[in-house]
Amino acid sequence: MNTPAAVAHSTAPSLAIPKTLKGQKALVTGANSGIGMAVAxxxxxxxxxxxxxxxxxxEAAAKxxxxxxxxxxxxxxxKADVSSEEQVATMFRDVIERFGTLDxxxxxxxxxxxxxFHAMTLAQWNTVLNVNLTGQFLCARAAVAEFLRRGVVPEVSCAAGKIICMSSVHQEIPWAGHANYATSKGGIKLLMESLAQEMAPHRIRVNAIAPGAIRTPINTAAWNTPEAYKRLMTLVPYGRIGEPEDVARAxxxxxxxxxxxxxxxxxxxxGGMTLYPGFATGG
Structure with missing residues (x-):
């Protein structure tokens, strides 16, 4: 197990990524920091x-x-706001025009x-649902339209298109103080599954990734001191924090x-967070 003193360093193994996507065209939303940056x-x-x-x-996007x-x-x-129907439509049009298609x-x-919860404003609720859930709907809808138009190109991929929805362990684990966020992730789960069921006959694959505790700017307070890191590790059986590259490889x-x-x-x-580690010693 990594000790709290290791919090300043990447805990993920250093691995080269093979050229499994050569010639394909991808769009990553929210790609200028954290998980999105690593995935891109x-x-x-x-x-x-x-x-x-x-x-x-x-500046971050340029990097x-x-x-x-x-x-x-x-x-x-x-640059586009994924919660805006107009901006999403324009983004997909421009990206497809630039790359020729999208895979x-x-x-x-x-x-x-x-x-x-009792103090949550409607603006706080709507902001999270609009970006996290409606944004995924709008982008997936635009991507599916292109996948259906083009169909399978066997020399590029077995599938007509691939959609990966970024969810969270909180599609399964309730999270007090974060009802809007957890609700959005629960919604992503069934959006993904319903879309996968509908699109599979068209050879469009839809799946999701649910990260646990990942070292990103959004949760710095959970890992940036030895004390915080030690507390966090009580929730992670594998004994290390996740890194953005762990999600990127998946x-x-x-x-x-x-x-x-x-x-x-x-x-x-x-790292096993959804295994409910509190029950490892009998609960």
Missing amino acids: AALGEAGADVAANYVDGD VVEAIRAHGVQAIAY ILINNAGLQRDSA AVWLASDLSDYVVGTTVFVD
Whole structure:
């Protein structure tokens, strides 16, 4: 088990990503930080051309594009709010025009607006649901339209298209003080499963990733001191914090033909958090 003193360093193994996505075109939403940034870079390393969506932080988005291009592929940054129907439609039109088509959508954009339930404002509720859930609907709908239009191109992929919805362990684990966030992730689960069921006959694969405790800017307070890290590890049987690259590698696999028969599944990347470790000693 990693000790709390290790919190400043990546705990993930250093592994090269094979070129399993060569020639494919991908769009990653919320790609200028944390998990989205790591996924976008990993898709590029796997050989895909990548559009990195973001809503603010031009400088960070430019750095993501630079990291993707370092792998010898095309990359663009695209600023758009995924909760806006008009902006999503324009983004997909422009990205498809630039790349010729789209093979992979990583529905990653998300945020938190935490509050005790009795004090939660409608704005806090709507902001989280609009981005985390409606944003995934809007982007998935636009991606499906392109996948159906183009169909399967066997020399590119076994599937007509791949959608990966970024969920959370909180699609399963209730989270007091975060009712809006947990609700959005529960919604993503059934959105993904319903869409997977409907689209599978068209050879469109839809799956999800549910990260657990991942070292990202959104949850810095949970891991940036030895004391916080030690508390966090009581929830993670595997004994280390997750890194963005742990999620990114799962995304590359789900987007590749290596997972061609995986449909409507949530892959939990959580070090065992959903195993309810409090019961390991009898509860």
